[in-house]
Amino acid sequence: MSGRSRGAVGIWRARNARTPRDRAYLVYAVLMVGLVAIVPVARAVWLSATSEAGVAVFASPAAPGVAALVVAALWAGALLLGRDRGPAVLPPFLTHALATSDLPRSDPFLAPVLRAGALVIAVTTIASVLVGGSLLSHGLTDSLGVALFIAVGALVGVIATVAWLAGQAFPRTAIPVALGVLALGAVTAAVPLMQPFTPWGWVGLSYPGNGSPHVLAVLTALTAALTTAVPTLLNRLDLAGLSAQAARWESATTHAAGMDFGAAATVYQGRPHIGRRIRAIRPAGQxxxxxxxxxxxxxxxxxxxxxxxxxxxxxxxxxxxxxxxxxxxxxxxxxxxxxxxxxxxxxxxxxxxxxxxxxxxxxxxxxxxxxxxxxxxxxxxxxxxxxxxxxxxxxxxxxxxxxxxxxxxxxxxxxxxxxxxxxxxxxxxxxxxxxxxxxxxxxxxxxxxxxxxxxxxxxxxxxxxxxxxxxxxxxxxxxxxxxxxxxxxxxxxxxxx
Amino acid sequence: MIEVNGVGVVSGDVTLLAPVSVTAQRGEALIVCGRNGTGKSTLLRVLAGVRKPSTGTARIGGEAVVERDRGFRRRVAAMIGLPPMAPDLTVLDHVTLVATTWLDDPGAAAPLARGVLAGLGLEALDERFPHELSSGQTQLFGLALVLARPFEVLILDEPEQRLDPEHLKSVSRVLRARRDGGATLVVATHSPVLEDELADRTLRLDAAA
The missing domain is CATH 1.10.357 (Tetracycline Repressor; domain 2)
Incomplete structure (x- = not known):
């Protein structure tokens, strides 16, 4: 981020500067929520994943194919999500100020993408830890296989973030591409012979128990190639799209903060564009x-x-x-x-x-x-x-x-x-x-x-x-x-x- | 048709509408003027039955204003802010549906709707969805929804909002026709055009306040 972008973001953040007391309370609140709400849920999930029933699911012969399908669905979903709410979203005013300046969009909008990406990578990595840990706890794989799968999980998160951004940069193309990914994912899950030829299939090939280091190398190369496209994707974002997404997100979060989840969902509700020539009101008599x-x-x-x-x-x-x-x-x-x-x-x-x-x-x-x-x-x-x-x-x-x-x-x-x-x-x-x-x-x-x-x-x-x-x-x-x-x-x- | 006697509205320590008295007969247009905050919209809300006066009485057609009364609802139409719009209906669908619920002959609804839209210059937009309208077109669309239903009294709050001079003339022409057809109009406005072209009586709330 350039000095100009950093300066603008700094002014924006300074408007609501937290006092040390506020910061201390925030830390306290996060800790309490973590201890009261997240830790018990995480423990329950871990116990469930490592239970006999959980391991039976993860160790089933169909599991690698299902993993491939889940990853394909994740990437397709990321593409579709980006159309309405991409990772490059800043508050509306900041968006306007930065997007109407002569700064390249890859400069100020990279930071929110990195933040969003960190969250996605954390989720996919935790999911792979859960699967790998479950199998390891029952001796169905070795540590190397789990480490390999966890690394693949992190790469899946990186690719998902790039797909998310691609959906934001190419909202129209995102739909056919997502449907194609989903269809091929289903085919890959049904026909294991397809796994070596699709990126989501590579994830299936890296599944603990039969994982191959070569798959990690190929996926790393693909991820590196895709991440080089991030600046280009960011510079493709237009002002209208950025402003619209920023406004919708702010509106949705404002409604959600006021416990009006219905109104928050309405912000992202699809609007009609077809069927306008079909008369909805007909003289039916009753x-x-x-x-x-x-x-x-x-x-x-x-x-x-x-x-x-x-x-x-x-x-x-x-x-x-x-x-x-x-x-x-x-x-x-x-x-x-x-x-x-x-x-x-x-x-x-x-x-x-x-x-x-x-x-x-x-x-x-x-x-x-x-x-x-x-x-x-x-x-x-x-x-x-x-x-x-x-x-x-x-x-x-x-x-x-x-x-x-x-x-x-x-x-x-x-x-x-x-x-x-x-x-x-x-x-x-x-x-x-x-x-x-x-x-x-x-x-x-x-x-x-x-x-x-x-x-x-x-x-x-x-x-x-x-x-x-x-x-x-x-x-x-x-x-x-x-x-x-x-x-x-x-x-x-x-x-x- | 309309009798307002000493109607005032107070909220806590704040006077939203200083007591006013005014009448309007059948086929007359009462224009309510005044600076922002003098209580124009509040008076309209009292007449529409959604705000109870703190003092005085308001009667329409000789009867007390009761919004829940079906007869009152049939007699009085109001647009104070935009009416709710369904996102999945086109402009023509909307207006036709409103007309359908009021008319005994279902086949008459579509021609009536087209007539209302044509009067406001919206006939070219009849296949658009609400989110595809500009702010001025949305204002006209809101008016069309209200005009598609029968009424004896029409209450409008600043119908000139967001309208260009040409469309303002259209609105004025349509409202004049309704007034000349026997409807009583109560219109709060900042528009000299509407006041000049419609007013049979004018209530200036600056003076009242």
Whole structure:
């Protein structure tokens, strides 16, 4: 970084200079979060990875192929992520000041890339330590093989960072390249003979137990070649793209800091660009049908979101069916299914969110708020029911599980997740009462209360998934969660606007 | 049609609107003028039923202002800030949907929507999504959404915002037509053009404050 860039960044940072007391508190807070939240989770992950079940997964014959596929997916994901939020992001004002100067963009924007890269490399390295350590702990590999794999893990992180930046510099090209990487990754995982010919395949070849030092040399050469492209990629970034990403990131982090995760997610929500010539409003004769068609056509205008949503609901259907298999942890699969249905409903409930915002504004539509919301609920209700039914029935038949119970369970979970979506849309801003400290012998619990409020719909959806799969064993739990969901929703409906 | 008697709004120690009284008849346009902070938007919010007055009373059509009342909602349309917009609908879809919910004949909605858009000079933008509009076009689009629904009273807060002179003339022409058709307009504005072309009565809040 040149002196000019360093000077500008220094002025920017000096605006919020921390006192020694603030710094001490920050260190204390980081230590406490690490000890209370991160260490137990890390320990649980390590114990899980080194357990018999964990080692069985990592030592399976398919593991190298899966590792190759995961790495291909990581690089493809990095390319796609860079289109919306690349690693070269600074605060909006700093972006404007530095990007409109005559400095080459590789000068001021290298530092945020290095910071982001350090994080990615740390994650991929830790993942490789986890896999290698697990196998080493059971004597299934030697130290050299683990060291080799850890080095490969770090290189994977470097390449992921370059791919992330490439996605930011070439947002249009990133999509076909990412899809190509993903497709070839799947082929490599399915056909091991392909492994020597693809970079992600090299990662599979370096898997502990059969790793080769030659692979490390080849991957190092590839990484070195790619990193030389970083300045060129940085200098390709344009002002409009940099400013847009900076503004969106600041907006998203501001919303997230205020516990408004829905608004934060909306900042990165895909905008429609296709299907504009298809009339979404058709004289159907009956308003519910008009709204059903309107929401369906609206959803197809962002096909990527719609496909992801339907896939998430389909996956949930598979999990619900498997939850009724004899030896699976049904409650856990149910919770995961609840979360997936809730997530999958996101792209299908744009109409519900619009209705929620309309009901707290001046009258616009010629129908009551209740009818408006009910009409907008039709499309997600029909879609979630159809997709879940198809997935549950097919999966149950293939797995040889009885169909009746998964069907009832899936419809229940779908309905409850939709209620959670409606309730979430009506949420409004954080109640001021939650800003009040809640002193306890264990410390101030107000932050936990705020997080619970912010994530209540997600938590209730997971709970709905669990009680939905346990409906035949403990119907009282289902009744309790349903009552809680409806109660929260009605309360928010009354308080709207 | 509109009777405002001594309406004032106080929040804590701050006077948002000093007490004012004014009336407007059917087919009249009441223009509300004044410096920033004199309470123009607050008065409009009282008339739209989303702000309760601290003093005085406001009546529309002889009845108290109650936003939750369906009859009131049918009678009074308001745009104080932009209305909510759906990101997945085009401009024409939006306006047609609003009209569809008000009309008994579903087939009449699309022609009505096209007419409203044409009146505001937006007909060339009917296939755009909201995020593809400029700020001035978004303002016109907001007006189109409100104008697509029936009303007896139309309340607008600074409809001239972000508009170029040509589009301001279009808005003025459309509002004049609505007024001449029997609607009562209440328009808070800083635009001399709108005041000159619309005003049957003018309430200057500088003086009132």
């Amino acid at each position: 308003l519910p049908l008009t709204f059903l068609i309107r929401d369906a056509i609206g959803a197809t205008r962002t096909p990527g979101r719609l496909i992801v949503g339907v896939l998430a609901i389909t996956s949930a259907g598979v999990l619900i069916a498997l939850a009724f298999a004899p030896v699976t942890p049904g409650w856990l699969l149910g919770a995961a299914a609840g979360l997936l249905v809730f997530a999958g409903l996101g792209p299908l409930t744009d109409g519900i969110r619009h209705a929620a915002s309309v009901t707290s504004d001046f009258p616009l539509y010629g129908i009551s708020d209740e009818r408006l919301l009910a009409n907008h609920a039709l499309f997600p209700l029909v879609t979630v029911a159809v997709v879940l039914l198809v997935a549950v029935i097919l999966c149950s038949i293939i797995a040889g599980i009885g169909v009746a119970e998964p069907i009832v369970s899936s419809l229940t979970i779908g309905l409850l997740a939709l209620i959670a979506r409606v309730s979430n849309a009506l949420k409004g801003s954080l109640p001021t009462a939650l800003l009040t400290p809640i002193p306890t012998p264990m410390g101030d619990l107000s932050a936990a209360a705020r997080i619970t409020w912010a994530l209540d719909a997600v938590l209730l959806a997971a709970l709905a998934g669990t009680v939905g799969t346990l409906a035949f064993e403990s119907p009282i739990l289902l009744i309790g969660v349903t009552a809680a969901l409806i109660g929260v929703g009605i309360n928010r409906w009354r308080d709207r606007g």
